[in-house]
Structure formats: C-alpha cells, structure tokens
Amino acid sequence: MTSTASFTDQDLAFVEDFRTMGTFGATGNGGVDRQAASAPDGEQRHWLKGLLEERGFTVKFDRAGNQWGLYEAVPGAPFVVAGSHMDSQPTAGRYDGAYGVLAAAHAALRLRAAWGEAGAEAPKYNIAVVNWFNEEGSRFKPSMMGSSVYTGKLELETALATTDAAGISVRDALDAIGCRGDYAGPEAACCAEIHIEQGRSMERDGVTIGLVSSNWAANKYEFVVHGEQAHTGSTVIEDRKDALLGASMLVVAARELANLFPGVLHTSVGQLNVYPNSPVVVPSRVNLLLDLRSADEAVLAEADSLLHSRIAEIEVLASVSVEQHHAHSWPVTPYQPEGVELAAKVAADLGLSNKAVMTLAGHDSTNMKDIVPTVMLFVPSVEGISHNEHEYTTDEDIVAGLAMLTGVLSQLCTGALDPNTTHPEGP
Amino acid sequence: MTSTASFTDQDLAFVEDFRTMGTFGATGNGGVDRQAASAPDGEQRHWLKGLLEERGFTVKFDRAGNQWGLYEAVPGAPFVVAGSHMDSQPTAGRYDGAYGVLAAAHAALRLRAAWGEAGAEAPKYNIAVVNWFNEEGSRFKPSMMGSSVYTGKLELETALATTDAAGISVRDALDAIGCRGDYAGPEAACCAEIHIEQGRSMERDGVTIGLVSSNWAANKYEFVVHGEQAHTGSTVIEDRKDALLGASMLVVAARELANLFPGVLHTSVGQLNVYPNSPVVVPSRVNLLLDLRSADEAVLAEADSLLHSRIAEIEVLASVSVEQHHAHSWPVTPYQPEGVELAAKVAADLGLSNKAVMTLAGHDSTNMKDIVPTVMLFVPSVEGISHNEHEYTTDEDIVAGLAMLTGVLSQLCTGALDPNTTHPEGP
Known part of the structure; x- marks a missing residue:
C-alpha cells in the first residue's frame, strides 16, 4: 500500500475525476442512485464522452447502449477492451462499476501517452474503454444486459423490448438519454476489468490486488x-x-x-x-x-x-x-489461467501484494471471458460493504489498482495473451 | 331456509337489484374490484342514488363521503340508520358490504310502503339508508373511515387528507366521483347492519341468522x-x-x-x-x-x-x-344485549333459525354501537369464503336476511330499543 504523498499528478487527476463521478445521482448519505438509463446515468455518460473526446478518443454508443471510447494506434487492428459499468443500484455506493470504467479510461490515457513517446514500441492492438449498459439489473432485468448482447448471449431486440416497473422499454429509456447508437461494437482481442472486491477477504489478508481466477x-x-x-x-x-x-x-x-x-x-x-x-x-x-x-x-x-x-x-x-x-x-468457470499468471507477474513487477480470489458476484467480464482471454482484477473494499451507500475503498488502493490495470493493459496490447505467444519464462 | 319458489315479487326485485350491483367493477372470476372512491365505486353510488330517489328518498353525501338515503315519516324526528358499505378489496366478492346496503335500501322501501297502508301505526323514528365510505381500507387507511368520522373517532380533515399509494387524497378522489357533499349526517336514534358471516360457523350449524353479540x-x-x-x-x-x-x-x-x-x-x-x-x-x-x-x-x-x-x-x-x-x-366490546334479544325475537317470529355469534372482522356497526344501540346480523357464507372473488351466499339466505332486517328495523322505528322502553315480556 502506498501513501497519498507519493501520488503523481496523473494519480491526483484520477482521484479528482473519481470524486466528480460521485456527484452524478448523489444521494444524501454519500452514495449514488444511477439506475440504468436514468437521467443521472445519462449525465454521467455524457460527462465521460467529453472527458475521452477531449483527449483524442472517439466515443460511440452501440445498439444496446454500451458506450465505447476508442483509440486506434494501429489502424484496423482489433481492440483490447477495458472497462466496467456506470449504472448503479437504487441506493448504491460510489465505487461499484464506476471505479472500473474510470480506471480503464485513465489507464488508456496513460498507454496512449506512453505509445506517443520517442522510441516507444508500437502496440499490436488498439484500446477501447467500455461502459457496459445495465450491469446491475435493478431497473431492467436481466443484469449484465449490455455485455450479454455484445457477447451474443442475449438478443438485441429482447434487450431493447425489456420494460421497467413503469412499463418504459430499454429502447425508449436509452433514447431519452441520447445513448442508443448504431455502432456494432469493436472487434475484441482480449479484455480486462477492475472492480472492488465486494467482500472482505483481501482486506483481512492485507493484499492490494486480487487476481480473479473464477466465479462462483x-x-x-x-x-x-x-x-x-x-x-x-x-x-x-x-x-x-x-x-x-x-x-x-x-x-x-x-x-x-x-x-x-x-x-x-x-x-x-x-x-x-x-x-x-x-x-x-x-x-x-x-x-x-x-x-x-x-x-x-x-x-x-x-x-x-x-x-x-x-x-x-x-x-x-x-x-x-x-x-x-x-x-x-x-457453473464455476475459470478466467484464463494465462491471464491470472500475467496479472501476477505485473503485480510483482509493481511491488503490489496480491492473491488469487474468486468472484461471488457476476461481472461483465464473466461474459467477456467466454469469448476472449479476460483478466479480472479486484482492489479491497473496506469491511466488504457493497450495494450500500457506505461502500468505500481508500485512495491508495484505487490508485494502486489503476497502476495495476495500466500494467496489464500494456501487456495485453502487445499481444501477451495471444494463443501463439510464447511466455518468456516458458510453458 | 326457504326455497326460491316462495319468493315474492319484492324478493325477486331485490335479487335482481343485487345481480345488477355485481356488474359494477366486475372482475373476470365473478368478483368485483371497487376500491373506495374508484370509478366503479362512483358508478355504483350514483346507481344507488337513482334507485332511492325514484322511490321518494332524499339522497345526500356527507363531508366524509358517506352516502345517505333519507325518508322522513316523522318530520324532525331522529333516524334509524341502516346500511353497510359498497367499496371492496381489489379482488373481492360481490356480497361483502354491498349486500348490507341493498338489504337496508329494500327494507326501508318495505317499511315506507307499510307505513303508507291504511290504518298503519305511525313510526317514532325516520329511516336512513347509509353506504359508509371506505370500510375496506385497502386504498386509503384506516378502514371504516366514513363511520369513524361520523362517530367522532376520526377527524374529518385527517380523513380527507389521507392519500393512496399514488398520492391521491380522499378529498380529491371523492371529488373526482362527485361524492363529497356538505351534509352533516342525520341524528341517529339507533342502528342496524346485516352482513355475510365471513366464516363457516353458521353454515356448519345450519342456521340462517347470526345475532352478533360482540366483536373479537x-x-x-x-x-x-x-x-x-x-x-x-x-x-x-x-x-x-x-x-x-x-x-x-x-x-x-x-x-x-x-x-x-x-x-x-x-x-x-x-x-x-x-x-x-x-x-x-x-x-x-x-x-x-x-x-x-x-x-x-x-x-x-x-x-x-x-x-x-x-x-x-x-x-x-x-x-x-x-x-x-x-x-x-x-377490546372485546358487546353489542347492546337488548338488541340481540330483540333480534332473536324477530327471528323466532319469522321462523328463521338463529344463534348468537361474535364477529371476527370489524364492521361499521362496531363504530356505531359505541354511540347508539346497534343490532348486527349475519347471514351464512358458503365455505366461509371472504375477501375473495368466490364469496357466495345463497339467494334463499340473502332474501331471509332481508326479511330479518326489515323486521328488526320495523321494531327499531317504533322505539323498541329506547332506554325507557319497557319490553312487553318483562324487565
């Protein structure tokens, strides 16, 4: 664990942007209410659009309402997909999902900057930041809707026709916030997501990075x-x-x-x-x-x-x-062991304590791992509080997680998880 | 129990009117949905107004939405109040409450006709048919709202300001169906109500009339x-x-x-x-x-x-x-024993089997008995089914109950329950 005194300007900018995210749909008790395609969800999506476009990313909404921030370093190449979701439960914490999208955005900005440096090695893949639509499933069922459509597990028309308790369809709700597009989504080479643990095992063991090996x-x-x-x-x-x-x-x-x-x-x-x-x-x-x-x-x-x-x-x-x-x-399904191994190496290189964990909650990466190699990372959650306004992760841990995700994405963009890539340390 | 073959034209008219009541807010399964101050409650109230006005009654709505059908045989004298409620639970049976209002209306018509006959003894009291507002309490709480206001147990303003789940107030809901008046209500001398048992003890014992002695x-x-x-x-x-x-x-x-x-x-x-x-x-x-x-x-x-x-x-x-x-x-509170005794005598005179029962459910008469002598009567309920679309009482029993109520009201209008009245049979 690092102390905030060691934060770089980039780290401070990240923490500042994360504070801003907590103002969209803010509740009285320090939490948020940003159910899928609600007005605050829409406001935050347009804020993220501005943030990414200002820094040279192209932002598109796909037909299922997923929001994509694309940066092409290698025109025509597939994308490494990194992100999470910004919708929330009705009275939720500020970290769940939102942290993962912002960490992906800042990690992508760091990669872009690194690739632009003189003498830098060119990546093999492009980078796409994703804000999946309706991961929570509280307003529209099922949960993980946007990633389910993207991964072919749910029909687009079924998703769009789903209605909330007031009879409003996903189609109409997305149109109302201006977030239904005609983009088909990028071709994914692999995927990474970072999220708070939503349990207390990492806090108990005093580790900063969880390497998710499978889901319950x-x-x-x-x-x-x-x-x-x-x-x-x-x-x-x-x-x-x-x-x-x-x-x-x-x-x-x-x-x-x-x-x-x-x-x-x-x-x-x-x-x-x-x-x-x-x-x-x-x-x-x-x-x-x-x-x-x-x-x-x-x-x-x-x-x-x-x-x-x-x-x-x-x-x-x-x-x-x-x-x-x-x-x-x-069933219990593993994340690709090569991804866990890669992440363990990145954590070790960064000097971050880590351990393998399982995820009890579902995540969009649970869908993604079924179509491409996917790395899922956790940072600790104080007292394991989740789906609650009092959810909290320290600034030190969210900044460490950002460094970790940046390291993993950097490797993924070089093709480190390609089936034919030989690991330097052997089989 | 009588057979329908012995029904008089008046009995048949009553059964016919009761069939008509079941069409207001009719549900697919033979029940009704007439929550307080809903459109079907309003339609039925206006139908009852027409029925009573055509037969020489004056119909007024009071400030709490209670509907009064008044017949003055003795100008200026107090009234014997007879009735029940016509609102229902969301998916309810046709008998609960509605039977008691219609029985009171037809009993009052029979009394009026009897008083008009040559040589008939003039009554001491007038007769008022009442349809209490919101007995059920499913849309607006508390239940027995109209009779609670009339008996001074609930403030009028509190009742009018009560809102349903959609935020609509009693005041606005009553105005929407044209049923909020400025009448203060009649001066009551005594009261009677007839209702289905909502249990199976009378059916089990094969008795036609329940003489309600107290509430649980x-x-x-x-x-x-x-x-x-x-x-x-x-x-x-x-x-x-x-x-x-x-x-x-x-x-x-x-x-x-x-x-x-x-x-x-x-x-x-x-x-x-x-x-x-x-x-x-x-x-x-x-x-x-x-x-x-x-x-x-x-x-x-x-x-x-x-x-x-x-x-x-x-x-x-x-x-x-x-x-x-x-x-x-x-608490357990008794109906006036003199009223139970009077009702037993009327039943015996009519040849109707009867027994004393307690009421487990609340009724508007539970409020009325606290301010004036009140007689509460039951007819059997097949299999005790209640608050259910399949609630059923035979035509024989509803007609027998009407005869019973008519007999009781006839006695009450002569002042049979006045404190200073000497019972013919002694102390």
Whole structure:
C-alpha cells in the first residue's frame, strides 16, 4: 500500500475525476442512485464522452447502449477492451462499476501517452474503454444486459423490448438519454476489468490486488407461491392458504441452507412482491427471487436438492403451491489461467501484494471471458460493504489498482495473451 | 331456509337489484374490484342514488363521503340508520358490504310502503339508508373511515387528507366521483347492519341468522424491520443484516402463535413491502402490518407478550432491529344485549333459525354501537369464503336476511330499543 504523498499528478487527476463521478445521482448519505438509463446515468455518460473526446478518443454508443471510447494506434487492428459499468443500484455506493470504467479510461490515457513517446514500441492492438449498459439489473432485468448482447448471449431486440416497473422499454429509456447508437461494437482481442472486491477477504489478508481466477456457481430462481385470498380477521387458521406464510418459510429456509454449509454457500432473497398486499386480506400470491451461490458445484447441487425437498414440505405446512419459473444457472468457470499468471507477474513487477480470489458476484467480464482471454482484477473494499451507500475503498488502493490495470493493459496490447505467444519464462 | 319458489315479487326485485350491483367493477372470476372512491365505486353510488330517489328518498353525501338515503315519516324526528358499505378489496366478492346496503335500501322501501297502508301505526323514528365510505381500507387507511368520522373517532380533515399509494387524497378522489357533499349526517336514534358471516360457523350449524353479540379484540401493528443493504452474492452470511429474513421470521412467528392457541387466536400479515426490492441487494428495510385477534382478551394479552419476546429473539437471530409503529387496538366490546334479544325475537317470529355469534372482522356497526344501540346480523357464507372473488351466499339466505332486517328495523322505528322502553315480556 502506498501513501497519498507519493501520488503523481496523473494519480491526483484520477482521484479528482473519481470524486466528480460521485456527484452524478448523489444521494444524501454519500452514495449514488444511477439506475440504468436514468437521467443521472445519462449525465454521467455524457460527462465521460467529453472527458475521452477531449483527449483524442472517439466515443460511440452501440445498439444496446454500451458506450465505447476508442483509440486506434494501429489502424484496423482489433481492440483490447477495458472497462466496467456506470449504472448503479437504487441506493448504491460510489465505487461499484464506476471505479472500473474510470480506471480503464485513465489507464488508456496513460498507454496512449506512453505509445506517443520517442522510441516507444508500437502496440499490436488498439484500446477501447467500455461502459457496459445495465450491469446491475435493478431497473431492467436481466443484469449484465449490455455485455450479454455484445457477447451474443442475449438478443438485441429482447434487450431493447425489456420494460421497467413503469412499463418504459430499454429502447425508449436509452433514447431519452441520447445513448442508443448504431455502432456494432469493436472487434475484441482480449479484455480486462477492475472492480472492488465486494467482500472482505483481501482486506483481512492485507493484499492490494486480487487476481480473479473464477466465479462462483449460481442457481437463480423465481418462485411464485400461490395461496388463496381470504379475510385476515375472520377466516379460521386451518382454512387459510396464506401465500405470504409460504414465501416467508422459503426465505427462512434459504438462510437455514446457508447455515448448513458455512462459508461455502450464499443464499438470498432480494426481491419479494405480495398480492393483493392489503392489510385485511390473506395474500393469494407472492413472487420472489431466490439465489443459491457456491464456489463448490457439489455443495450447490446438494443445497439445491435440499431446497426443493423443503419446498415440498412448505407446500403442505402452509397449504400453498410453489411454482418455479425462470431458473438461471451458471457453473464455476475459470478466467484464463494465462491471464491470472500475467496479472501476477505485473503485480510483482509493481511491488503490489496480491492473491488469487474468486468472484461471488457476476461481472461483465464473466461474459467477456467466454469469448476472449479476460483478466479480472479486484482492489479491497473496506469491511466488504457493497450495494450500500457506505461502500468505500481508500485512495491508495484505487490508485494502486489503476497502476495495476495500466500494467496489464500494456501487456495485453502487445499481444501477451495471444494463443501463439510464447511466455518468456516458458510453458 | 326457504326455497326460491316462495319468493315474492319484492324478493325477486331485490335479487335482481343485487345481480345488477355485481356488474359494477366486475372482475373476470365473478368478483368485483371497487376500491373506495374508484370509478366503479362512483358508478355504483350514483346507481344507488337513482334507485332511492325514484322511490321518494332524499339522497345526500356527507363531508366524509358517506352516502345517505333519507325518508322522513316523522318530520324532525331522529333516524334509524341502516346500511353497510359498497367499496371492496381489489379482488373481492360481490356480497361483502354491498349486500348490507341493498338489504337496508329494500327494507326501508318495505317499511315506507307499510307505513303508507291504511290504518298503519305511525313510526317514532325516520329511516336512513347509509353506504359508509371506505370500510375496506385497502386504498386509503384506516378502514371504516366514513363511520369513524361520523362517530367522532376520526377527524374529518385527517380523513380527507389521507392519500393512496399514488398520492391521491380522499378529498380529491371523492371529488373526482362527485361524492363529497356538505351534509352533516342525520341524528341517529339507533342502528342496524346485516352482513355475510365471513366464516363457516353458521353454515356448519345450519342456521340462517347470526345475532352478533360482540366483536373479537384485536391488536394491530405496523412493524418496520431495519437491516442493511449489501450484495446478495458476495456478502458473507455472518455479515448480513437482512431485513427480509427478519420480516419473514416475524410472519412465521405470527402463524406459530395462532397454532399455540387453536381456534381462539387469529394472526395475519396481509401487507409487506420490501426496500430496495432489487434481485441482487440484501433488503435494508421491510414494512409489514401484523394483526392479532381473539375473542378472549387474556389470550390476546398472552399472545402479544409472546410476540414481543419472539421479536427480541428475531432481532438477534437475523441481526436486524424491529421498530413498532402505529399500534391500534380494540377490546372485546358487546353489542347492546337488548338488541340481540330483540333480534332473536324477530327471528323466532319469522321462523328463521338463529344463534348468537361474535364477529371476527370489524364492521361499521362496531363504530356505531359505541354511540347508539346497534343490532348486527349475519347471514351464512358458503365455505366461509371472504375477501375473495368466490364469496357466495345463497339467494334463499340473502332474501331471509332481508326479511330479518326489515323486521328488526320495523321494531327499531317504533322505539323498541329506547332506554325507557319497557319490553312487553318483562324487565
């Protein structure tokens, strides 16, 4: 960890720009509210456009609302893609996503400057800064929408037709902030993303850089619990088919599962809606989203099976029926080991403490790694606070992360992760 | 129970009018959606106005939106007030409230006709049909709003300033349907209401008329469970302060309490709202409405104490804090025994099977009995279904209830429940 006294002018400019980002959609408690394609999301996107264009980058919006800042050092060559997302949860912290986009922008400016120096070696690839659209998924589902369209996992038309709770489509929301373009997106050679850890393992171990080796596996479900409307006062208990009771038992069951597999299984219900939600009516329907996540696929499979046994019990105990919708799962998938190895070497060269970590949250790089070699980096998150206005990472760590990302991108731009590149230190 | 073959033309007209009522705000499944001061509530109110005015009644709206159909047989004398409410829950049955208003209207027409007959004894009191505003409380809280204002339990200005979820005030909503007047309401001598049972005890015992002797006691709470926003994927389980987990444990605890006191304690959570309610954020806040009801005040007190002990445990188990707001309680309060006795005599004279019952649900008559002698009557509800589109009472029973109400109102109009009236049969 460095002290701020050692900051260069470039580091100070980065910290200053990061402060500015926290003013877009600022909330009273030091956080931000910049849901996808909201007015503050649009304002910040236009601010980033100005920042990059002033420094010689070409800024384009693609058809899915992803924002690209392009710098061509080698006309016609593919691009190294670096970035994250600037949208946020409704009451969110300033670091999640935003840090990664700004770090990518500043890293790209540093590379551009370095390539312009007399005697510098020419890169093999160009550099593209990306601000992915709607990574959070709070306003429009699914999350990681922009990178899913770019990587061919989601149809463009499906994404554009998605509506928020007020019935506004992604297409209309993007048009309203002037961020839907006709660009197809650049050809990617490889990718890098930096993000806060959103956990406390790095803080606990006192390391500055996390080298993300893989993501946790996840099973995500939408459950609909069906009961029957009745009067809350007069209906006798044994006649009740209370959908909220069934749903509540499911929320409690999810936590009990996590307690069965301490540290290796995370479960949650983040969203739950009750119908008709009237004070004197026994609820007839509850929709809820339940996730199971684990680093160990065998644990996930066992937990999933226990969950479904418990659901069958809840159906009897609460006299409800539970319908399962929209299951979405992903396995433990590694980031390319060559990328982890490359990043470890860059960190060592920079004198930054580091360790391999897994990511429990999804990131746009999770999509990108399925189509090109991708490096995912973390910086520590104080107390692991995430999706919360009090999220915080020290200036020292965000500046160290910027140096780290710059080093990695510099290597990637020389083709260090090309399949046919021989590593200097051998196989 | 009579058969429809014995229906008079008046009975058939009543059944026909009741069918018409079910068309206002009709839903696809045979129910209605007529929340307070909605367009269909307004349409039905204007239909009732026409029905009563055509038959010589004067119809007025008071300042709280209660609708009054007045017939003065004795100019200047107080009124016997008879009615119920025509608003409904969002997906409700056709009988709840609406039956009681229409039965009161037809009973009043029958009395008026009887008083007009040659040689008929003149009544002591006039008759007022009432359609109370917002009994249900689903759109605007609290429930029983119109009768609460009329009986002085709720300030008029407080009621008018209450807003629904969309921010529309009672004042504006009533104005929009043309149902806010400047009438102060009639002077009441006594009151009667008829309603479906909303339980299955009368059906089980095969009786046609329920003589309501008292209401169950109730404690109603709004609880706010406070947790802390965090990432649902990455935050380790022991760091989570999950407001939805705490709320769910509270919902389950409410049911467990009811199971501890089988048949004598009813508990429920009808409304529950989650914030920020995003798929990937551990909820930071949940608001919920929880009721405890019992016919036995000692049971209610014990259950309440157990609930609060359990809340203290839940605060520890789920790492949340639970704030209690807006407690609203009422004791077991009897309807005037003289009224129950009078009703029993009328039922016997009409040859209608009957028994004393308690009401578990609140009714406008619960308010009225605190200011004037009040008679509350029930007809059976098939399978006890209530606050549900499939609510059903047979034509035989609604016609029998109308005859019963007519008989009771006829007695009340002669002053049968006046404090100084000597009952023919002794003390």
